[in-house]
């Protein structure tokens with residue numbers, strides 16, 4: 770599998786580290802423990818197109834949002850995740 774890094778071009782997946790599901794929405798800090806448990810530990814196992822966070826740890830060290838089909842491993846695209854406050 771090759772991930773198209775916006776800065777480095779297509780690179781082997783061995784250069785990246787999977788950082789998790791990009792669709793998880795964190796609850797407010799004052800949410801009850803059950804809500805936090807669900808946000809941290811409970812995940813769906815989707816088949817098909819999915820949004821994921823990947824870290825180009827052995828390249829430019831960017832965090833990327835990657836659209837990947839979990840059934841075929843086909844990558845539909847990748848974009849850099851801007852640091853918080855970068856677009857202010």
Ligand SMILES: [Zn+2]
Nearest residue numbers: 774777828829
């Ligand atoms: Zn890169």
